[in-house]
Each structure stands twice: as C-alpha cells, then as structure tokens.
Amino acid sequence: MSATPQPRRSTKKIPQDGVLYDRELEDLPPELRWREWMLRVEAVIFASAEPVMRETLARVVGRDCSIDLLIDDLREELRDRPYELVSVAGGWQHRTRSRFGETIRASTAPTRGGAAALSEFEAMVLMAVGYFQPVTRGELSKIFGKEVSRDVIGALRNAGFLASGPRSPTPGAPYTYVTTKHFLSAFGMETLRDLPDIEALEDAGLLSRNEMAAALFAEASDYAHDDVA
Structure with a gap:
C-alpha cells in the first residue's frame, strides 16, 4: 500500500501575526499599484523623525519599483504644498518650505525635529x-x-x-x-x-x-x- 502523500511545506515565512505583507500588489493594475506605493512611501517618510533610507523604503514597495522615480512623482505632487520632500543625510525627509519659516515662528506652535538651540x-x-x-x-x-x-x-x-x-x-x-x-x-x-x-x-x-x-x-x-x- 502506497504511503499517503504529505502536503508540501510553504517556503514563505509567516510573520508572527500570521499575515503576509503584500509588497508586490500584483492584483492591482499598474497605475493603482504605483499610486499605492507612492502613498506607502509618503506615509513612512511622514511618520519618521529622521531621514528615511532607501533600504527602509524598499521594504514597503515591490522589488521592481524605482524608488527614485517614486520620489520624483511625490515631489511633483507636493509642488504646490507648503512642505516638500528633501534629500538629507543619505535619505529623504518631509520639510516645511523655507518661505513659511516666518509664519511658523509667528504662530509659536511647537515644532518637531530641527536643530537644537545652540549658543x-x-x-x-x-x-x-x-x-x-x-x-x-x-x-x-x-x-x-x-x-x-x-x-x-x-x-x-x-x-x-x-x-x-x-x-x-x-x-x-x-x-x-x-x-x-x-x-x-x-x-x-x-x-x-x-x-x-x-x-x-x-x-x-x-x-x-x-x-x-x-x-x-x-x-x-x-x-x-x-x-x-
């Protein structure tokens, strides 16, 4: 009598929460996939207190995604906004445009990041x-x-x-x-x-x-x- 075939074990690593993070988004049409990658990258940069490195962004987009082109599209989208994406310290970060600096100082609103006060x-x-x-x-x-x-x-x-x-x-x-x-x-x-x-x-x-x-x-x-x- 032949042995009962055993199911093949998946080679994919399952995170602790049991959910695989879908980087590739292959079920989406190309335009919607690109748009979702843009939103993901912007969300990561916005949430970070420090410049975000390329390898960090690569974890949330597909393997064939060009991060440089994605950043270019985000910059274009933010062209008329009071903040922008800038390249600093080997990564990317959201920064308020310099022309709004006086406005922010006048508001006395607490700000995040920036340079510490030095003598x-x-x-x-x-x-x-x-x-x-x-x-x-x-x-x-x-x-x-x-x-x-x-x-x-x-x-x-x-x-x-x-x-x-x-x-x-x-x-x-x-x-x-x-x-x-x-x-x-x-x-x-x-x-x-x-x-x-x-x-x-x-x-x-x-x-x-x-x-x-x-x-x-x-x-x-x-x-x-x-x-x-």
Whole structure:
C-alpha cells in the first residue's frame, strides 16, 4: 500500500501575526499599484523623525519599483504644498518650505525635529568640527585661541551633532570628534559637501583656514619632537 502523500511545506515565512505583507500588489493594475506605493512611501517618510533610507523604503514597495522615480512623482505632487520632500543625510525627509519659516515662528506652535538651540560659540565649534573632522578638543582650542571646554563638546554630543572619531596619533591619543547624520539632517544637508564655502566664511571673518593649518602643524610638530625624544 502506497504511503499517503504529505502536503508540501510553504517556503514563505509567516510573520508572527500570521499575515503576509503584500509588497508586490500584483492584483492591482499598474497605475493603482504605483499610486499605492507612492502613498506607502509618503506615509513612512511622514511618520519618521529622521531621514528615511532607501533600504527602509524598499521594504514597503515591490522589488521592481524605482524608488527614485517614486520620489520624483511625490515631489511633483507636493509642488504646490507648503512642505516638500528633501534629500538629507543619505535619505529623504518631509520639510516645511523655507518661505513659511516666518509664519511658523509667528504662530509659536511647537515644532518637531530641527536643530537644537545652540549658543554662538557652540555653533562655531560645531562648524569647525564639520570642516576639519576628525579633530581633537585641543586642536579646536587652538583654532579659537581659547579653551573649548568639555561642557561645550558634551552639549553638542547630547544634541546628537557630534560623535567620537578615531583616536588621534598625538601624545596621549586623545579622542577626535566627528559630525553625525543627525547634524546633516538638522541643517538640511545631504553630505558634508553641502557645507558653506569655507572661503566665504574666511572672507566674513568667521573662520580662518590658516589658523587651523598652523594649529595642526604645531600639534604635529609637538608629536614628532616627543617621538624623537
């Protein structure tokens, strides 16, 4: 007597709630499928407090969906709205258009995200790290001609703008500091290449590349002297 055939086990992974998430939407006609993918992507970006990466969006659309074309269509759809989709920190985020900034400030309504309130000196230190990272606290102090305290660095770290970089090769191997993705997001930049032109800042007297180079040269000379000794 032949054995009773056993049912084949499904190779699909069933989520804990027992429902498969339908990314492909193959039962919909192409236009409605594209529209649903647009809505999904916009919903994810709208709900996120941070820029949403490409790999995150890929989880909610079909395998053959072009995320770049989808974003282009969303941007076109939002063209006449007071907010837009912008590329920041390697992902996408909803941002209010700059021309409505004064209106929002006048309303005094609480806002989400954005840059933390910084003192003028903290902002200058953050800008210096942005341009010259990885940089140590000692090197920053030489740039500004006065000590950059641990409290200043701590405030920028607590705001999510700075993180520890590699150890410096100088004596004592102090920590260096680098900017974070949150820094890019908060100031609306895609990459560090979007920082303002350093020559313009020099012309305005806000930053001296020569002073920074001299400080780094002095630091390197001190290290070489100690190494020889």
